[in-house]
Amino acid sequence: MVTNFHYLDPAQEFNVSIFMSPTGTDSQIIDNRNLSAKTDSYTFTPDGKPTGATINITWLTWRSTDYGRPFINTTPNVGGGWYLDPNPHDLTDFEDTFTSPPNKQTNAFVGLTTNGTDHGNYLDLYSTVVHELCHALGLNATSPLFKAAAHLVDGNPADMQNLDPMGNSTGNYWAVETANVHALFTSSDTFADAGGPAHFAEPGAVATYNGRTYLGANALMNSRDVLNGRKLIDDTLALILHDVYGFDVNLPSSIANFYDTLDADGTLRIDLTSLGGSDDLVTLSASNGFVRVQINLGDGIPGIDPAQSTNHSPSAM
Ligand SMILES: [Zn+2]
Numbered sequence: 001m002v003t004n005f006h007y008l009d010p011a012q013e014f015n016v017s018i019f020m021s022p023t024g025t026d027s028q029i030i031d032n033r034n035l036s037a038k039t040d041s042y043t044f045t046p047d048g049k050p051t052g053a054t055i056n057i058t059w060l061t062w063r064s065t066d067y068g069r070p071f072i073n074t075t076p077n078v079g080g081g082w083y084l085d086p087n088p089h090d091l092t093d094f095e096d097t098f099t100s101p102p103n104k105q106t107n108a109f110v111g112l113t114t115n116g117t118d119h120g121n122y123l124d125l126y127s128t129v130v131h132e133l134c135h136a137l138g139l140n141a142t143s144p145l146f147k148a149a150a151h152l153v154d155g156n157p158a159d160m161q162n163l164d165p166m167g168n169s170t171g172n173y174w175a176v177e178t179a180n181v182h183a184l185f186t187s188s189d190t191f192a193d194a195g196g197p198a199h200f201a202e203p204g205a206v207a208t209y210n211g212r213t214y215l216g217a218n219a220l221m222n223s224r225d226v227l228n229g230r231k232l233i234d235d236t237l238a239l240i241l242h243d244v245y246g247f248d249v250n251l252p253s254s255i256a257n258f259y260d261t262l263d264a265d266g267t268l269r270i271d272l273t274s275l276g277g278s279d280d281l282v283t284l285s286a287s288n289g290f291v292r293v294q295i296n297l298g299d300g301i302p303g304i305d306p307a308q309s310t311n312h313s314p315s316a317m
Helices: 125-136 144-148 235-245
Strands: 002-004 015-020 037-044 050-057 110-112 150-152 173-177 182-186 206-209 212-215 229-231 260-262 268-270 281-287 290-296 308-314
Touching (some): 015 125, 037 125, 050 125, 125 229, 144 150, 173 212, 182 212, 260 308, 268 290
Parallel strands (some): 015 050
Antiparallel strands (some): 037 050, 110 229, 150 173, 173 182, 206 212, 260 268, 281 290
16 A cells, blocks of 8 residues: 655565463453554664554453353464455455444444354454554554644543543543645543544544544454454555555455455446445446456445445456
């Protein structure tokens, strides 16, 4: 997605170290979703561009349903509570449509799964790693440049999706305003207030800043991972990285989105049924061995869907 960091020093590299915890977490009490991943040790250039970070990911030794006896899961592609996608660029497994409850709304960048399948029972490691990589790329409360582009939204109710175990709110909304983006973030991070824009606000979040209304949505950078499904980098995140840090980016919707997907067998699926009565315009054209799909959404998911997306799939002809 990032094609050029435009570092002042051309020799500057972007380095991320990813570690899996050496010991698993005992998941005896809650359920098999008690997993975590965390990014820290951020580094920046003198002019404030991110140059790397360290990512730590946990895994589980037990599943609640099996507590009391050793549990060895021999199912392929699941382990330690994670779903390990053998084919991460084939989105076929994540094309189910959920229409309720509203916080399970799918959109161009969030796809869900069928309960009972491996990827429906376990959290998607791919989505989690990409979430953490986006923190490393600069979408974190530690970055002075990102924080400078965001504004604390005063006088709004706190993020009700991120209450601590005592029912207290744990963060504030931050309006991120850049040349191309007006997005709602929250400072909630692992049931604490990170003091800056750390995560994308949850679905249902509404805040007003400078006369503009900002909306949360299901998204890769939500604070809590409560959905078993695939979350992709969305256009908003890429445009923030472009506007705040001067990175060259390709729009993620042009690379992959759930409204038009290319299955592993070459089938191109265009599916806008999850949008209900939205008047959408789909334009198909073909040239030089590629099919070009342009989608203009009449009534996309607020806060996350792009008004227009365009991508090119190899044609089978
Ligand atoms: Zn996070």
